[in-house]
Amino acid sequence: MLKHNTLAILISVALASTPALATSQVADSVAPEVASGTSSKTSVSAKDYMVAAANPLAAKAGYEVLKAGGSAADALVAVQVMLGLVEPQSSGLGGGAFLVYYDAKTKQVTTFDGRETAPLAATPALFQNADGSTMKFYDAVVGGRSVGTPGTVKLLESVHKRYGKQSWESLLKPAISQAQQGFIVSPRLAGSIAADAERLSRYPDTKAYFFNEDGSPLSAGQRLKNQKYADTLTTLAGNGADAFYNGKIAQDIVSRVRSAADNPGVLSTRDFAAYQVKERPATCAPYHQYDVCGMGPPSSGALTVGQILGISSHFDLKSLGKDNPQSWQVIGDASRLAFADRGRYMADSDYVPMPQGLLDPSYLAERAKLITLGTALSKEQVTAGEPAWGSTQKVALADDESIELPSTSHFVIADKEGNIVSMTTTIENGFGSRLMSNGFLLNNELTDFSFASHKNGYPIANRLEPGKRPRSSMSPSIVMKDDAPYMAIGSPGGSRIIGYVANTLIAHFDWDMTIQDAINLPHLVNRFGTYDLEKGTSAEQFKTPLETMGYKVNVRDLNSGIHAILLKDNKLTGAADPRREGEVYGD
Template sequence: MKTWLAFVTAALVALPCNAQQAADTHAPEGPGAGRVATSAAVDAAQAAKAAGRPARADDWMVSAANPHAVAAGARVLRNGGTAADAMVAVQAVLGLVEPQSSGLGGGAFLVWHDGETGEMTTLDGRETAPLAATPRLFQDDAGEPLDFFEAVVGGRSVGVPGTPALMKAAHDRWGRTDWAGLFDDAIGLAEDGFTVSPRLSGMVAMDALRLSRFAPTRDYFLPDGSLLEVGDTLRNPAYADTLERLAAEGPQAIYAGPIARDIVETVRGAPGNPGLLTEADLALYKVRERAPVCAAYRAYEICGMGPPSSGGLTVGQIMGMLEPFDLAKLGPDSPRAWRLIGDASRLAFADRARYMADSDYVPVPVEGLLDPAYLRKRARRLESGARLESVAPGEPEFDHALNWADNASMARPSTSHVSIVDGDGNVLSMTTTIENAFGSRLMVRGFLLNNELTDFSFRSHRDGRPVANRVEPGKRPRSSMAPTIVLRDGKPVLAVGSPGGSRIIGYVVKALVAHLDWEMDVQQATATPNLVNRFGPFDVEAGPAANALAAALADKGYEVRRRAMVSGLHAIALGDALTGGADPRREGVALGQ
């Protein structure tokens, strides 16, 4: 089996390395441009990424985790579509070529800045627990939490998917292109086949035992009992049929009728680990508009998704605690800078565990957690210059009700991120997921079903008090996804986000500090080493680039853990021109015109 680091290496090796091939990423315009022009532009974008340079454009840009998906979004934007139109095309393709990360069986959070009105909107397409779920869903007969994968693999972990409804909700609000035509690229790739990438091949190899538990999943990912090899052609006619139904009928095709019945039968009939999902649960699903969560940071406003995501709040808290310190002067090679970032993160994660969950079920002190006075008080703990020996939740002011108990659940990595800017100046930042790699491992009609319910706490009570993120009927599990749009003087200057479980928060903070304080371009900001501290130990990305920092942090008393940290940051900076970055640890690109 290949390691994560081997995947990154393989992905980079597969990219064109001659910088001379990448004069720019502008695609030709006019009749006949079409697919040939897009293919050439993708090649140039890959070469620019391999050379460590950002993509550049004047009109529009898309940055996402797979070249096929980026090409689909680019064709929509080139033909005058909006960022919402392009997102639909991108997501439809991602569900095919990167099925381990996101798709129709999952959920997403979307942050939108309107180019005309300046309005910021966030849409919650998070999955929901079945109405029959109880707080003991992930406990054994003795009331003890199940092992993680004992809970994940099968129907018990499957929540009501939100992605199809979110795609349509965004298109209804901000789309311009005919809905049905946005699926053409994905349908064509599913019918004709696409080339298996190094990342998909390696992920299948690592998870082959779990994928083999269910016949439809095994038959697709392990045809004739064999592993998918890099360069194989993979076809998915069942997914093409599902997309054709979605194109013709809208999300009703997923939430009612034959596909809904197949989802329910698959979940409730999963051998060894059946779930609770019903057709009524699917029919009742709604996308929710939430209030954006915005935090001041120097001359900027950093805006993201509020509860049930912890991403926007925790990112905002970390940045707010860092504001009193001159990170620009310290620079990216300073152990002191990373001590500040790491311990600010630990303080924010303590608040995250204590206070954050689905605000429809639990009173979350959003304003109190981001209050500048509260964050300044928390930041005083960082002034000593020494590693914090311990952290505890603070006491933010509640504007309603009382706080609930903490919880110990932690999101596991998979997921994908998309950043898009269109020709009208609309900005979209969306993080999309099926939770663990390959989700529940259950496959229906060509797409995988999520295991999102395991983002709930497995414990229902702690110290006699109910856990904030415990399972409840219809509730949305807490997430770490942090799709982010940064404003300056009310205008967007950056769209960014990443996959990576609860490390998403640290990856996004790294990119923000690198770009806003250390003045790295967006490609450099995505590529610079990952260092994340959530709970005490400092996770430092394996490889020589972070060797000196790892040693210095160890000297400061931190437990340092060297590991591959496969973020998937995709970012677009807005200024006199657009510049795009795509994380070199994954296979995506940024492309614009």
């Protein structure tokens, strides 16, 4: 067994700055999960199979499945249910996920949408006050109002039924056993609890789980058991996802949501019974000799990553190099232009018509002409473009600034048969709604919708509607080369996910960096005009040059969690982000 060489245990647990209340729903600048320091990691090589995930216990669970002859689909079940136990602040049974899957038999990439849905009783006014103004952001997040119908459990079962080899029950056993025995609280989890102590203390079940009897938050190194989670998984092991969506578990979740003190929601058992996982065609964008394939709407990930790469391809980033501020000007303004399109056009395409030309090379070439080396685009220059609508009926839409917070988890898996998994999974904010049911946290995914339904008389594409799936930035990706898988990659991080993934691909493809070095590269991310530079890294050297070009610059923690597997030269090379606690295992 090969695993990451972690030369230094987490150096520090630096608490991220989290304002108590956001005054309105604007671009997501908060970091609700803590920065857990960095560890020195090197890539791992293997011949047959590999898994990279955000927690060693989760990665090991997937590895053991692969070692026993299981498929990538089998391993993803084991990884996810373990993550829900040991990294509960980021994902779990109470959330949703997007999966990009390469099927070695058909040689095709497809995607599975396990995104949460808005309750059928929800209205566009869910996050609006009586006078029509929008709620303060964290007033909306904490409690039942923000909880959407979870999709993760049905996604796991759907994919396992289609591609799995081992028994469903066997894949849940390791997490059941771990929940009963307890697991060691990691520095990241402990820091996250401490940083969010007030909100986690509002609900009795949540407080009882994450705090000691004396009221102090759990510390790193403590053993934490979760018998309720073990009981839930035991029920699912024997009865499948139906026990989650059509039984006592759903009833209990609905009860918790509707009775949440101060902020009840409208979720119902009807929403659970109606929930469906949707298989959707992959959205692919060309970049050099590669095709970057990912999740289309309701995710904005693949479209926005594809736009950034497509616009950037009109500049010689290879010659400019990673140390040239002009490279970051190109990438930053390409991102701003892509985010302008994202804000106006991208949403759940089952509900909102979308232009078909967002990735058209001629459209992206025109967008690239807006960029002049040496001078940042002005705020007035960064507006949504006019892509072709094709056969879709054009509609007038308003721009949207809805928040998507940087929590979430990403893992990648490759099995011996050549099947590939790239999955991003979430409960949205760190610790989601802060409500617990049956041993797991419930999502706050509905706050990914725009709180306002209209702006300047025009509808907002990402407005809340009954049954609709909120827009996401999750960007699980599989890169293809010559019709074969070349890389699986993704990251957590709210809407910065898009920049994390795009920058890593550029670093690898244009600057010839190894996949580990590309992941390690300090972050520079620009979405809405302000250039975020990763604190305490060499990215800070670009502060003055970027300010000279006209950017507002903010130096801050940027807590990605990129995991990737490279398929090259008849071997697998896996890499985990040094900013989190992830590991890679393979043989």
